Every structure is written in C-alpha cells, then in structure tokens.
Amino acid sequence: MIDFYTWDTPNGHKVRIMLEECELDYRVHPVNLSLGEQFAPKFLAISPNNKIPAIVDPEGPDGEPISIFESGAILLYLAEKTGRLMPHDERGRWQVMEWLMFQMSAVGPMLGQLGHFLYFTSEPVPYAVERYSNEAQRLATVIDRRLEDRGYLTGEYSIADVASFPWFSRHDRLGIDLDELPNFRRWIDAIAARPAVRRGLEAME
Numbered sequence: 001m002i003d004f005y006t007w008d009t010p011n012g013h014k015v016r017i018m019l020e021e022c023e024l025d026y027r028v029h030p031v032n033l034s035l036g037e038q039f040a041p042k043f044l045a046i047s048p049n050n051k052i053p054a055i056v057d058p059e060g061p062d063g064e065p066i067s068i069f070e071s072g073a074i075l076l077y078l079a080e081k082t083g084r085l086m087p088h089d090e091r092g093r094w095q096v097m098e099w100l101m102f103q104m105s106a107v108g109p110m111l112g113q114l115g116h117f118l119y120f121t122s123e124p125v126p127y128a129v130e131r132y133s134n135e136a137q138r139l140a141t142v143i144d145r146r147l148e149d150r151g152y153l154t155g156e157y158s159i160a161d162v163a164s165f166p167w168f169s170r171h172d173r174l175g176i177d178l179d180e181l182p183n184f185r186r187w188i189d190a191i192a193a194r195p196a197v198r199r200g201l202e203a204m205e
C-alpha cells in the first residue's frame with residue numbers, strides 16, 4: 001500500500017491519476033495547504049521542498065521503503081514500477097522524457113503563476129496576468145501543434161499526457177481560448193473521458 005501525500009491541486013491530481021491508471025493500492029494523506037500542513041517537520045522529512053505531492057512506497061526497488069517527492073519523479077517511478085504509461089522502446093522513452101520535462105519546466109510553473117495572479121493576489125497585477133495569460137495560450141498552442149498528427153503527446157497515452165492534463169483541463173478557469181485549438185480540445189476530451197482520470201480528479205474530502 002503506497003502512502004500518498006497530496007492536496008486537490010493539479011500536481012496532486014497528476015499522481016492520483018497515475019495511481020488509478022496503474023491500479024495500485026494507495027492511502028491518501030491530505031496535506032492541507034491552506035493550514036500550512038506542508039511545513040510540518042514530519043512532512044518535510046519526505047518532501048524537502050515543503051510541497052505536495054510525495055509518496056512513500058513500502059516496497060521500493062530493493063524491497064526497502066522509498067520516499068519520493070516531485071511529481072515528475074513520482075510519475076517516472078510509478079511507470080517503471082508497473083511497466084505502464086511509458087513506451088518500452090528507447091526512442092519512445094526519450095519522447096516521453098521531452099514532454100514530461102516540458103510540463104515540469106514550462107506548463108506547471110507558468111500556469112501556476114497565472115492561477116496565482118488571477119485568483120490569489122490581494123490586489124490586481126495586470127502586467128503579470130497579461131504575461132502569464134500569453135504564455136499559457138502559447139503553451140496550449142504548442143500542444144495543439146504537436147497533436148496535429150497524433151492522438152497523444154508521444155503517440156500512445158503516457159505519463160507525458162498525465163502530467164500536462166490536470167493543468168490544461170483548467171483552461172476555462174485560466175482563460176485559455178480554445179477556438180483555434182481543435183487538437184488540444186480533442187486531447188482534453190479524450191483524457192477526461194478515461195475512468196481512471198475521473199477517479200483521480202475526485203475531491204479528496
């Protein structure tokens with residue numbers, strides 16, 4: 001049984017979707033970010049950056065317990081553990097790496113900042129909203145272009161899609177305009193229809 005430390009946010013949803021896709025047994029430990037529970041010393045021991053998500057797998061690769069933080073690392077770990085949502089050929093694996101790193105370095109940070117400046121500042125900051133809105137729209141266009149001739153980011157559904165979906169599924173809330181992005185829309189709808197994804201997005205409490 002994997003211990004899963006999370007909260008209802010896109011980074012938490014990525015891992016929960018993956019746990020559901022892999023049909024792994026897991027126990028949810030809510031880390032209430034509004035109450036600052038991410039700063040508790042006990043949580044810091046498994047997540048040195050004080051952020052969700054994190055997991056503890058009692059059966060690590062050597063049979064000993066292992067804890068992992070950073071959602072990208074957790075997705076890779078679970079893909080390797082189960083042999084799921086990661087291609088078995090080397091070229092395919094590198095494509096997944098590219099699009100996973102694209103999510104971790106661009107999609108998460110930029111859409112995260114946009115959400116912050118849209119919903120969490122005490123007073124409006126128009127420059128920041130404009131900057132991150134433009135970047136979010138640009139990133140969605142990158143995805144749309146990538147999907148012109150394929151159903152998923154690397155052909156087959158993989159952890160690259162699992163990583164980006166929970167961020168982009170919030171396109172309405174983030175004001176991303178889908179009018180010119182038919183491939184992006186098709187991709188969002190296809191992933192949202194997966195039963196494991198629906199379970200992974202259920203509210204925790």
Ligand SMILES: N[C@@H](CCC(=O)N[C@@H](CS)C(=O)NCC(=O)O)C(=O)O
Nearest residue numbers: 009011033038051052053070071072
């Ligand atoms: N790069 C990290 C980002 C994790 C992250 O930003 N988590 C947010 C929630 S989505 C968090 O725990 N925020 C709490 C805080 O910043 O105090 C990952 O992908 O796991």
